[in-house]
Amino acid sequence: MKNSARFGFRRLGWLLLLSSCATSATRQVETTLAENLVSADQENQIGLQLKTDLEQNQKVVYMTDPIVVNYVRGVADKVITFGKKDRPDVSWQVFVIDGTTVNAFATPGGYLYVYRGLLDLAANEAELAGVMAHETGHVVGRHAARSMVDAYGLDAVVKLAVGGNPGLVTQLTTGIATKGVLLHHTRADETEADEYGARYASAAGYDPHALMTLFESLKRTEGNTPALMTYLSDHPATQDRIDHLNAFITAQGLGGTNLGADAYHQMRAHLATLPPSPSATGAPAAGAAPPAAPAKPAANAPPVL
Ligand SMILES: [Zn+2]
Numbered sequence: 001m002k003n004s005a006r007f008g009f010r011r012l013g014w015l016l017l018l019s020s021c022a023t024s025a026t027r028q029v030e031t032t033l034a035e036n037l038v039s040a041d042q043e044n045q046i047g048l049q050l051k052t053d054l055e056q057n058q059k060v061v062y063m064t065d066p067i068v069v070n071y072v073r074g075v076a077d078k079v080i081t082f083g084k085k086d087r088p089d090v091s092w093q094v095f096v097i098d099g100t101t102v103n104a105f106a107t108p109g110g111y112l113y114v115y116r117g118l119l120d121l122a123a124n125e126a127e128l129a130g131v132m133a134h135e136t137g138h139v140v141g142r143h144a145a146r147s148m149v150d151a152y153g154l155d156a157v158v159k160l161a162v163g164g165n166p167g168l169v170t171q172l173t174t175g176i177a178t179k180g181v182l183l184h185h186t187r188a189d190e191t192e193a194d195e196y197g198a199r200y201a202s203a204a205g206y207d208p209h210a211l212m213t214l215f216e217s218l219k220r221t222e223g224n225t226p227a228l229m230t231y232l233s234d235h236p237a238t239q240d241r242i243d244h245l246n247a248f249i250t251a252q253g254l255g256g257t258n259l260g261a262d263a264y265h266q267m268r269a270h271l272a273t274l275p276p277s278p279s280a281t282g283a284p285a286a287g288a289a290p291p292a293a294p295a296k297p298a299a300n301a302p303p304v305l
Pocket of ligand 1: 138
């Protein structure tokens with residue numbers, strides 16, 4: 001353990017030195033930092049605790065209809081296949097939350113969540129694939145670990161890394177669940193996840209522009225749905241974001257033409273026959289705590305996508 005601690009601190013020193021040298025290298029340093037400080041096992045432990053919190057405290061209800069769930073998991077698996085090449089140490093799991101909120105999010109450990117409301121908004125399978133690929137990108141990019149460094153400071157995360165405080169994972173996770181820290185990404189992380197999303201969706205044969213058309217739909221819906229405005233004001237699907245994605249797809253020469261419109265419409269027709277979501281927001285029944293991915297304007301609320 002001592003050797004591991006010494007190794008960890010020595011490496012950290014180098015990383016800190018590096019980080020002060022070049023702004024352009026900062027993101028790479030952050031990634032390396034996250035990679036070295038938070039292990040895959042710890043990520044999984046955090047993801048599992050957050051999932052338990054969603055279920056027990058936030059009373060999140062999952063869709064269980066096999067046609068819908070298997071369809072979503074099938075689409076997600078196609079893009080996750082390419083995420084696995086970048087993060088073979090992650091075990092991926094996909095859940096559909098039965099709520100009308102238009103959102104999706106990922107937690108460490110490869111847990112991807114998508115709301116039924118997003119299935120209602122998306123126009124085709126490629127848009128759903130783009131969203132799942134974007135969320136996969138958050139996990140591949142270790143964005144949650146970066147957020148932990150931001151939120152709790154290097155000292156706490158280093159203690160976690162060297163095993164100096166066994167209770168720290170629980171402590172951090174409790175804070176994370178309460179504050180939504182891990183789900184609050186920076187604009188730079190969103191941009192990176194958009195790029196991962198376009199690459200993975202394209203590699204799976206989908207039209208990588210579909211994430212952009214979904215953003216356009218989000219923008220159009222903004223005026224009609226107050227809950228959406230909340231999300232968009234946090235990490236808006238701005239024209240800048242759309243333009244960047246478009247330029248990235250062109251620069252990388254990303255192909256892919258599959259929209260999967262027919263299959264998607266079939267799933268949607270089936271979805272329409274199911275009982276409505278238990279609540280307007282996917283939030284728990286009266287009296288329970290708000291969900292971790294709530295339609296709330298709090299600064300800690302996870303951003304859309
Ligand atoms: Zn995102």
